Amino acid sequence: MRFQLLRCTPVATLVAVSALSFQVLAQPTPAAATSPAGSGSASNPALGGQKPKGPAPRLPNGKPDFSGVWQGGGPVGDIKDGLLPGEEIAMLPEAEKLMKGRLSSEDPEARCLPTGVPRVAPYPWRLLQSPSYSDAKILYILFEGNIHSYRQIFVDGRGHPDDLEATWYGHSIGHWEGDTLVVETVGFNDKFWFDFVGHPHTTQLKTVERYTRTDAATLENVTTVYDPGAYEKPFTIKFNATLRPGEDLMEYICNENNQDVEHIRGKAGL
Amino acid sequence: MAIRIISLLACASLVVAAPVLAHHSFAGEYDSTKPITLTGKVTKVEWTNPHARFYIDVKGDDGAMTNWNLELASPNVLKRQGWSSTSLKEGDVVTVEGSLARSGAKMANARLVTLADGSRVFARAAADGGA
Numbered sequence: 001m002r003f004q005l006l007r008c009t010p011v012a013t014l015v016a017v018s019a020l021s022f023q024v025l026a027q028p029t030p031a032a033a034t035s036p037a038g039s040g041s042a043s044n045p046a047l048g049g050q051k052p053k054g055p056a057p058r059l060p061n062g063k064p065d066f067s068g069v070w071q072g073g074g075p076v077g078d079i080k081d082g083l084l085p086g087e088e089i090a091m092l093p094e095a096e097k098l099m100k101g102r103l104s105s106e107d108p109e110a111r112c113l114p115t116g117v118p119r120v121a122p123y124p125w126r127l128l129q130s131p132s133y134s135d136a137k138i139l140y141i142l143f144e145g146n147i148h149s150y151r152q153i154f155v156d157g158r159g160h161p162d163d164l165e166a167t168w169y170g171h172s173i174g175h176w177e178g179d180t181l182v183v184e185t186v187g188f189n190d191k192f193w194f195d196f197v198g199h200p201h202t203t204q205l206k207t208v209e210r211y212t213r214t215d216a217a218t219l220e221n222v223t224t225v226y227d228p229g230a231y232e233k234p235f236t237i238k239f240n241a242t243l244r245p246g247e248d249l250m251e252y253i254c255n256e257n258n259q260d261v262e263h264i265r266g267k268a269g270l
Numbered sequence: 271m272a273i274r275i276i277s278l279l280a281c282a283s284l285v286v287a288a289p290v291l292a293h294h295s296f297a298g299e300y301d302s303t304k305p306i307t308l309t310g311k312v313t314k315v316e317w318t319n320p321h322a323r324f325y326i327d328v329k330g331d332d333g334a335m336t337n338w339n340l341e342l343a344s345p346n347v348l349k350r351q352g353w354s355s356t357s358l359k360e361g362d363v364v365t366v367e368g369s370l371a372r373s374g375a376k377m378a379n380a381r382l383v384t385l386a387d388g389s390r391v392f393a394r395a396a397a398d399g400g401a
Contacts, residue, residue, distance in 0.1 A: 104298030112293070112320065121293060123346065144346065145320075146293050196295040250346040254293060257318035259339070263373035264298040 052245060056179070056213035061134055064179050064213045066127050069249065073221045073241030074120035077270050079194040082237030084222070095200050095230035102198035105264035108191055109146050112254035114168040116192030117185055117207050118223045118237065121146040123252060124244050127219075139174065139181075145252040153183050160186055166203050168192060183209040194225075198268035202229030217243045292343075293320045300379045304370040308338055308378070312362045317345050317355035324358055324380070326366065340366055340380040342392055357391050358383070364391075 056064040075082055080089055091099070104110070115121050123145035129136035139153040153172040160171050164187035172185040188205045206226040214220045219241040226234045296302075310326035322342040327335045342348060345355070358364070363386045371377035383391045 104295045107294065107298075110294035110298070123344075145344075196298075247350070250349065252319050252344060252346050254320045256320075257316060257323070258320055259323070259341075260294050260299055260320065263371045263375060263377060264294060265372040266298055268295070269297055270295055 050245065051243060052216035054216050056216055059129075059133055063135070063176065065129075066139070066181065066211065066213055066219060067129050067132065069124050069126045069244045069247045070219055070241040071122075071124045071244050072120060072239060073219060074115075074118040074223070074239050075195045075237065076120060076122055077195055078197045079118075079199050079225075079237060082223075082239045084236050084238055087235050087237070089199070089235050090232035092230055092232060095202075098200045099198045099268070102193075102200075102268040103264075104196070104266055104268045105261055107193055107196065107198065107268060109193070109196075110264060111261055112147060112258050114149055114192060115143075115146055116168050116188065116194075117151075117170060118209065118221070118225070118239075119192065119194050120239075124247060124249060126249055142249060144249045145254060147254050148252065153181075155181070160184075166190070170205075170207075177210075179212060181211045183207075183211065185209070193268075196268065196270050200230055201225075201227045204229035214240075217245075219243070296379075299371060299373075300369040301372050302369045305367065306370050306378050307365065307367050308340075309365045310338070310363070312358060312360050312364060313337060314360060315355065315358055319346075320344055322348055322355075326364060336376055338366075339375065339377040340368065340383075341377070342380050342383075348392060351393075353392055362386075 059065050083089065109115055109119070109121065121143065123143070125144060126142045128140040128142065130138045130140065135155075137154070137156040139155060141151040141153070143149050143151075149169070151169045151172060153174045155174040155176075157175075158173060160173060164171055166189040167187060168189060168191065170185040170187040172183050174181050174183040176182070185207045186205075188201070188203060190200070190202050190205075192201075193199060194201065204227050208224045208226070210220075210222040212220045212222075220238065221241060222236060222238045224234050224236045225231070308326060308328050310328035312324055312326050314325045316323040322345050324340050324342070326338050326340065328338055329335055348354075348357075365384045366378070366380050367382040367384075368378040368380050371379075380392065382393075385391060
């Protein structure tokens, strides 16, 4: 299949859009619908599915159904892009020094390592609830990239263990507040960056994510970042994930042929 | 209307200096202030992660042949756009527009890839997860 050259009008070239909004808006829109749970795969994954309209679907137990293939929902380029009105990122001097000294080639994501939390890779991810159609005890997030990995969110009433070892995704426990799933995560290592520009954190990091399916096609993620080791005060960001109905996760083995790192130069940035 | 909007956005993307939707910073690897246009024959296609790549032989003014390494989006992004590992084949003659690698290597991102008959392969890739 080879597409013909698109004609660009002067008006078109004046239109300024961000790469992110282009990515979201330019998804094709074939006719196949998704399942009520938002997890169907009826349509051609090469084309994506039509965005469902209306309110969030619900499970038989009345809880909103979060299952499906989503994209976005966290920072990629700069975590500041998600700050809620009135929020600010106030870095401690050591964290600021660390960030200013970071090189783009040092970004763990460029080296095919995990994004951590709340960063997301620019690829889809699937949210699974287990069991699927009653009170979920565990939610799994399966990542297509930046590496094939997963998060598990325990919603069975347990707390955090006392003997946590530091990890890339930490230990996550969740509970419902109305239609919002509140996920608290601790036990992070300090290796991952929040974004391309290199916002850092320490092992004191705690994140509280508040997930709400605000409509059938949108999963809102409002995350408060607590890290007294790197920031003067907590800050709260919001990013929306968009449903990718009709799509399945695809293989993405980042380390297969990663030639990028040896050619990346300069300080961390977009 | 949908097609028109997509076309508008696709054209608009041509003026976006630094697409950020990749696993690494675009600006860290490529210099958007150093655009380059290359024409040559495809010697190899790598349908691999994190980026698909292809290589072309480009003849210099002195007649010497140089092999260039050209970066596309990831195979998952390309596949979702309808492209495949056989969309570009060894022996195809292409003209590539992109930005030079900062490292000084014979390497660039392939923002636009046009075949000898004027048709385009991997359209949209750079703005939709590529770079």
